[in-house]
Amino acid sequence: MSIRRNATARASAAFAAVALLTTGCADQDGNASAPRTGPPASAPHGYVAGAQEAAEQQSRLLLNDPETGDTRVLDLITGKAHEVSRRQGTTELTTDGRFGYFHTTGGTHVLDGGAWMVDHGDHVHYYRTRIRDIGRIPGGPGTRIRGDAAVAAVTDEDGRARIYRRTEWEKGKVGASRALAGAHTGAVVPYAEHLLALTDDGKGSTRVVVYDREGERVASPAAECEDPRGDAVTRRGVVLGCADGALLVRESHGAFTAEKIAYGGDVPEAERATDFRHRAGSDTLTAPAGDRAVWVLDVTERTWTRVKTGPVVAANTAGEGSVLIVLETDRSLHGYDIATGKHVSATKPLLTKAPESGTDGTGGPAIEVDRSRAYLNDPAGNRVYEIDYNDNLRVARSFGLDIEPDLMVETGR
DSSP: OOOOOOOOOOSOGGGGSOTTSOSSHHHHHHTSSSOOSOOOTTOOTTOOTTOEEESSOOOEEEEEOTTTOOEEEEETTTOOEEEEOOOTTOOEEEESSSEEEEEETTEEEEEEOSEEEEEOSSOEEEEEOOOEEEEEESOOTTOEEEEOSSEEEEEOTTSOEEEEEHHHHHTTSOOOEEEESSOOSSOOEEETTEEEEEEEOSSSOEEEEEEOTTSOEEEOOSOBOSSOOOEEEETTEEEEEETTEEEEEEEETTEEEEEEEEOSSOOOGGGSOOSOBOOTTOSEEEEEOSSSEEEEEETTTTEEEEEEOSSEEEEEEOOTTOOEEEEETTSOEEEEOTTTOOEEEEOOOOOSSOOOTTOTTSSSOOEEEOSSOEEEEEGGGTEEEEEETTTTTEEEEEEEOSSOOOEEEEEOO
16 A cells, blocks of 8 residues: 655645744644643654654545435545544535534534644644544534634624634634624635635725734725635635636735736636635645636736636646646546646546536535645545546545545645
8 A cells, every 4th residue: 555755735834823823833833732831841843732743744534425424534644444423414524624614504513633734834744633523613504614723714604704713623622702893705714814804895896804813904905806706725825716817815024915816808607716626735726617627727827727628527736737637527537737728648437426517515526636646536436536646647546435425625734
């Protein structure tokens, strides 16, 4: 059995420098789990109480069958699937890299996947600890949760947001939350020790508002985002999907700016980029562009590329020169060169049952990507495939399961 050896860097260095944590490297490590009075004098750099530090990324897949509620955590280092509490009726499964969020009509259940990383910019620490159920927080279908190393922002479908301290979740309990004043359009996103939100200015425009960690409004970059849908955090800033393209919000030396990355032409609503997928730490985003194409947004270069494909079920990429990976309705994965749009590789049919197009993010087959591998779930086949996208989409491993993994996210990144 092969073990992935490449390390990954996820999220910006700003994520490690958060207001509820002190900015020193040793202090960040110390607050990555339950509070303590300080490590033993002989503790090495990167010490985290109650966690084991590892030399490589400790990726795990959270898997759920909404119909039965069966839930597993698949450890990609050991290949072992761990049974955890059942979560029946899950309408969506999301993650912030450590915690999994099982959205149901009765609220959102938080699960600590027990694997995470801390990015210090010039080096990365990887940790693993026990898997445990944290509890339920209010917010049913339509709730959006975005987090960084210090806080999690939970925005309900009416735009009301509550802020939770991650340190409480790291201790195994939900803890108290506080409300963020006002109603917001889209998710509230923690970024650079602040909270970013989109609000209606009362004049028919939607604008970016920046709050500090206490909820005080501190900035409002001069930019509009019509009909906002979709968001992603990259090393270059926060990307917000807008009707005419994307809005990139950045922080530099305490100042926030917003820059429009336009499509460069009229795009029908059905072909807009609204569901961004990417490798954590990458600045290359993907999103379906209708049923037979995929948008690729290079945040570094500020460019959009529309890659024509077959009927799209799911798409993702590792960025940095890697292929665009597309699951199509022929049950196969296809690789496309992003620069030229050329079809360069394909697998044999992997899925047991032909999927419908446009299911990514709402259950069914999905593609998760990290620095060295991609993962594809086959619900009808009770299986997950590990794909080496650097080797013509070669199937590196196949994991048989005792459940139908209809929902899947990757943690430990």
